[in-house]
Amino acid sequence: MTSVIHASDLTKIFGKSTAVDHVSFEVQGGEIFGFLGPNGAGKTTTTRMLTGVIPPDTGTATILGHDIRSEPVLAKQGFGVVPETSNAYMDLTAWQNLMLMGELYGLPRSRAEQRSSDLLGMVGLLERKDQKVQAYSKGMKQRLILAMALIHEPELLFLDEPTSGLDVQSTQMILALLRDLNRQGTTIFLTTHNMEEANRLCHRVGIIRAGKIVAIDAPEKLKTAIDRVHKIEVSFDREISGDALSGLNSVTSANRTGDKWQITTQDKDATIRSLVTFSQQNSAAIVTLNTLAPSLDDAFLRLTQEAQP
Amino acid sequence: MNPAGFSEQLLRAWAIAKKDIRIYYIKGPVLIFGVFMPLFMFLAFLMGTKQLPLSFLISGLVGMTLFFTATAVSPAIFPWEGQAKTLERLASCPVTVEAIVFGDMIASTLFGIGITIITVIIGMMLGLSLLHGITLLVAILIAACCFSAIGMLLAVPPTNVPSNIMMLSSLIKFPLVFISGIFIPLDQMPAWGLALAVFSPLTYFTDLVRYAFTDTHYFPVIIDIAALAVFTAIFTVGTMYLHKRTMPQRM
Ligand SMILES: Nc1ncnc2c1ncn2[C@@H]1O[C@H](COP(=O)(O)OP(=O)(O)O)[C@@H](O)[C@H]1O
Ligand SMILES: [Mg+2]
Numbered sequence: 001m002t003s004v005i006h007a008s009d010l011t012k013i014f015g016k017s018t019a020v021d022h023v024s025f026e027v028q029g030g031e032i033f034g035f036l037g038p039n040g041a042g043k044t045t046t047t048r049m050l051t052g053v054i055p056p057d058t059g060t061a062t063i064l065g066h067d068i069r070s071e072p073v074l075a076k077q078g079f080g081v082v083p084e085t086s087n088a089y090m091d092l093t094a095w096q097n098l099m100l101m102g103e104l105y106g107l108p109r110s111r112a113e114q115r116s117s118d119l120l121g122m123v124g125l126l127e128r129k130d131q132k133v134q135a136y137s138k139g140m141k142q143r144l145i146l147a148m149a150l151i152h153e154p155e156l157l158f159l160d161e162p163t164s165g166l167d168v169q170s171t172q173m174i175l176a177l178l179r180d181l182n183r184q185g186t187t188i189f190l191t192t193h194n195m196e197e198a199n200r201l202c203h204r205v206g207i208i209r210a211g212k213i214v215a216i217d218a219p220e221k222l223k224t225a226i227d228r229v230h231k232i233e234v235s236f237d238r239e240i241s242g243d244a245l246s247g248l249n250s251v252t253s254a255n256r257t258g259d260k261w262q263i264t265t266q267d268k269d270a271t272i273r274s275l276v277t278f279s280q281q282n283s284a285a286i287v288t289l290n291t292l293a294p295s296l297d298d299a300f301l302r303l304t305q306e307a308q309p
Numbered sequence: 310m311n312p313a314g315f316s317e318q319l320l321r322a323w324a325i326a327k328k329d330i331r332i333y334y335i336k337g338p339v340l341i342f343g344v345f346m347p348l349f350m351f352l353a354f355l356m357g358t359k360q361l362p363l364s365f366l367i368s369g370l371v372g373m374t375l376f377f378t379a380t381a382v383s384p385a386i387f388p389w390e391g392q393a394k395t396l397e398r399l400a401s402c403p404v405t406v407e408a409i410v411f412g413d414m415i416a417s418t419l420f421g422i423g424i425t426i427i428t429v430i431i432g433m434m435l436g437l438s439l440l441h442g443i444t445l446l447v448a449i450l451i452a453a454c455c456f457s458a459i460g461m462l463l464a465v466p467p468t469n470v471p472s473n474i475m476m477l478s479s480l481i482k483f484p485l486v487f488i489s490g491i492f493i494p495l496d497q498m499p500a501w502g503l504a505l506a507v508f509s510p511l512t513y514f515t516d517l518v519r520y521a522f523t524d525t526h527y528f529p530v531i532i533d534i535a536a537l538a539v540f541t542a543i544f545t546v547g548t549m550y551l552h553k554r555t556m557p558q559r560m
Contacts, residue, residue: 053400054557073313076403083401087394091332103324104402106310106317148398 004029004156004187005050009059012045019045021211022059027189029155032182034202034219035191036300042211043191044084047160050189051081064156077105080149084160086141088133094120094144095129098151105152112151119147122177139170146174156187163197175201195300207300230268231292234275235260236284244282248274260288318408325404325412326419333382333389334420342381343420347374347428351435364523367432369491372515374428375449376486379421379456383413384463384478387552391469391559400560406553410461414545417457425449437522444530445521451537452514458544459510465551467558490515495527510540 005027012020020042027033037043049056052068052075061068066075088097095116102112120126123143133141142162149157159178163171178201182188192198198205199219206216215222229252245254245261250270255262265271268291279286310317333339350370390396399409426449433439463478488502489511495503506512513533520526526533 048397048560051401053397054560071313073318073403073405076401077312081398081401083394083397085394085397087398089328089332089395090393092328096331100324100328101402103327104321104399104404106312106321106403 002029003027003062004031004064005033005189006062007046007050007059008061010046010049010056010061011058012042012049012054013057018211020049020056023208023211023213024059025206025213025216027187029187030182030185031204032178032188032190032202034198034205035189035208036193036195036198036205037191037208038193041208043193043208044160046208047084047158047189047191051079051158052076053083077152078154079156079158080152080154082142082145082149082157082159082162086138086145088141088144088148090134091132093130093132094125094136094147097133097144097148101148101151107152115151115153116147119150123147123173137167139166142166143170143173146177150181154186156189157181159188159190161191161193163192163194230265230271232263232265232268232271232275233260233288233290233292234263235287236279237287238284240282240284244278248278250274262292312403313405318405319411321404322408322412322415325399325409326415329386329413329416330419333386334416339382343378343424344427346377347424348431350374351431362523364437365494365519367435367437368519368522369515371425371428371432371518372489372491372511373486375421375425375452375514376456376511377482378424379417379453380460380463380478380482381417382420383417383457383460384474385471386413387464387467387559388469388471388474392471397560400556406556407549410549410552413464414454414457414461414548417460418453421453421456422449425453432522439521440524441521444517447534448514448517448521448537451534451541452510452517455510455514455537455541455544458541458548461548461552462544465548465555467555469559485509485511488512490527510537510544513537513540 003026005025007026008024010020010023011018023042023046035043035046045054048054050061050063050068052072055069063075064078066078068075088094089100092100098116098119099112102109102116107115117126120129123146125140125144125147128136128140133144136144146159146162162174166174175197178188178190190202202219204216204218205222207214207222242254242256242261245251245263248271250265250267251274252264252266263271272289275286275289278284347370350373351367387396390399429439429445439445460478463481464474466474466477468474488505489509490498490506491511493502495506495512495516498506513528513536516526516528517530517533517537520530520533528536
């Protein structure tokens with residue numbers, strides 16, 4: 001496998017604040033790499049440096065074997081970009097936007113037309129191809145922008161929060177398309193603040209907080225890395241006090257959610273034993289008892305909070 | 310195909326020019342402005358001063374038409390596209406900043422040439438006789454390139470507020486008209502006026518137009534053409550260099 005994105009020490013400073021702070025990572029060919037972080041963490045700034053929109057203050061990025069600063073055109077020829085804010089030309093039709101992209105990527109006219117009809121069909125916009133983009137809904141615009149990014153069949157696709165603020169239908173369609181593209185060999189770099197999305201889609205995720213990478217690994221591994229914390233969900237057939245629960249041996253905390261109690265613990269086994277003892281002693285029968293798998297959310301929260309200065 | 314090669318980038322610049330024409334030029338208000346501005350100026354000139362011959366004034370009018378139309382729209386394109394975030398799209402495409410700037414220049418050059426030819430035709434219908442057609446054509450071609458490069462130079466300050474740029478460009482464009490021998494013949498200008506006039510490319514274009522219509526000129530024709538060509542080269546290289554530096558600040 002070859003490295004498709006090689007970011008090394010990327011740094012961007014805006015005024016006094018460091019938006020991206022010595023970020024280094026690699027993305028291998030064929031991967032879906034998720035760049036995960038809360039708002040303002042520096043995901044967009046990193047993506048813009050990788051795609052040659054803004055220059056880094058220090059550090060280098062090599063994309064598909066070309067340095068983005070010294071050979072920008074050759075690097076850009078090989079990837080497609082779905083930027084954070086929608087940016088098709090509103091005064092042009094979907095078809096005209098795609099033809100423009102075709103020309104900017106140097107496709108012969110006939111090839112651009114073939115690709116455009118295929119892509120518009122794929123994103124469900126073929127019927128409305130001659131309508132100005134102005135009249136499109138947000139989801140339609142985003143699907144068009146995805147099609148525009150794919151016109152030249154790029155090996156690598158950058159997407160900056162491609163589903164944020166979209167309706168469920170467009171979101172599902174875009175995620176399914178990304179999976180298909182990846183199966184056909186496209187490498188995908190995707191930023192998101194949605195843990196669930198990263199978990200379902202990505203082979204590896206890099207977690208960024210306040211401009212710094214705090215972890216890079218497969219979602220499953222990130223989850224097991226925080227296996228120190230477990231959650232147990234329990235409910236009883238009668239009211240019991242939260243203090244009694246959180247006072248139990250090995251229980252870290254107990255929070256009420258609806259008719260259930262969510263219990264955090266470092267030791268699952270010990271907690272379940274004490275819950276059973278508790279139920280016998282207080283003659284409160286256990287109605288449900290579930291152990292919850294750690295979620296990427298937990299990993300994310302822990303990782304981003306641990307790094308708090 | 311080498312995407313970074315000159316001919317490939319030239320083709321992509323042409324794609325940008327077509328996009329500009331479609332979005333920014335073939336628009337009702339822009340076209341109406343382009344056609345009516347010279348028409349109204351003709352009327353104003355016809356009703357105005359009688360001290361100077363009409364053919365003298367109309368030559369100046371042709372000069373002004375080309376200058377104003379070739380610099381009318383292009384300074385605002387980057388601010389508009391910066392605001393609409395389409396500039397970010399272009400910046401992530403395999404086109405150089407030079408090609409983007411050149412594409413914008415092609416569009417404004419074509420717009421300037423089109424409207425100026427209409428103006429010349431109106432002038433000829435009003436009885437003006439064209440004595441040196443080829444010279445006029447060459448002059449319009451070079452000057453259109455030159456003025457569109459000026460239009461792009463006016464767009465260099467990296468603001469995304471179109472009205473700022475329009476204000477700034479008016480501040481620069483109008484004084485230029487007064488030092489370029491449009492209202493006052495060069496041979497009647499004071500020495501300091503003439504000293505300013507030689508630095509305005511519009512001076513040489515107006516001189517050429519005057520030659521084409523009245524057979525009189527202040528500078529030798531070849532000097533006029535050479536001066537326009539040199540200005541064009543300097544402004545084109547200059548605007549590309551400056552835009553390359555300021556482009557990241559627009560994102
Ligand atoms: N053009 C800019 N000028 C000044 N500050 C910026 C600019 N772009 C981003 N920032 C700042 O950099 C930080 C990272 O922003 P961004 O990369 O957009 O984060 P994310 O995409 O992860 O939400 C934020 O604090 C943001 O305010
Ligand atoms: Mg962002």
